[in-house]
Amino acid sequence: MAVVDDVAVAPVTLLRTPDQILGPFYPVQQKPVLTGDLTRSGRAQGTVLHLSGRVLTSAGTPVARARVEIWQANAAGRYAHPNDGNPTPLDPNFDGFAITTTDEQGRYTFKTVVPAAYPAGPGRMRPAHIHFKVIGEREELVTQMYFAGEEWNDRDPWLQSARRKDALIVSLHDAPDEPGAKATTFDLVLAYG
Ligand SMILES: [Fe+2]
Numbered sequence: 001m002a003v004v005d006d007v008a009v010a011p012v013t014l015l016r017t018p019d020q021i022l023g024p025f026y027p028v029q030q031k032p033v034l035t036g037d038l039t040r041s042g043r044a045q046g047t048v049l050h051l052s053g054r055v056l057t058s059a060g061t062p063v064a065r066a067r068v069e070i071w072q073a074n075a076a077g078r079y080a081h082p083n084d085g086n087p088t089p090l091d092p093n094f095d096g097f098a099i100t101t102t103d104e105q106g107r108y109t110f111k112t113v114v115p116a117a118y119p120a121g122p123g124r125m126r127p128a129h130i131h132f133k134v135i136g137e138r139e140e141l142v143t144q145m146y147f148a149g150e151e152w153n154d155r156d157p158w159l160q161s162a163r164r165k166d167a168l169i170v171s172l173h174d175a176p177d178e179p180g181a182k183a184t185t186f187d188l189v190l191a192y193g
Helices: none
Strands: 048-057 067-071 097-101 107-113 129-135 140-147 182-185 189-192
Touching: 067 107, 097 107, 129 189, 140 189
Parallel strands: 048 182, 048 189
Antiparallel strands: 048 107, 067 097, 067 129, 129 140
């Protein structure tokens, strides 16, 4: 008689992505981009960034149909938000707010630009970052994604107070099919999805 052993599969245990503050520039008046392209087909100023990733549970299961929102400053450090007093001009070809939905594999993609750091009070700068809000079936996550090597990272109280700040920092690489553009991956982990 053939004996088939049960194979114990170790559960994948991912830690929930650290939460970050919503901040003062969550869009309230602006309509979100629903196509995933915040650059008006690459016409926005700055370096195009192909940003993608997955939404996962702590067990490593993809979260399909999660709502993923991003909002960010433009390539000069200005938000299209009435609270932003930064005199740096808006870019008419950049939409700083987009919403998408993950596919069956939990994947999302955006085409945006690399944001700039911006002033956040006297003598203080916030390092370049992109805000995320993720809504799964059972929970929400609000966080921020930062860029490796940015000079203000080490002095930012929000990044520095994150429990696992490395989980919030990405590195950029050259986009394979678009000269001059960058790409990066940022996975978001919810506890239960
Ligand atoms: Fe911000």
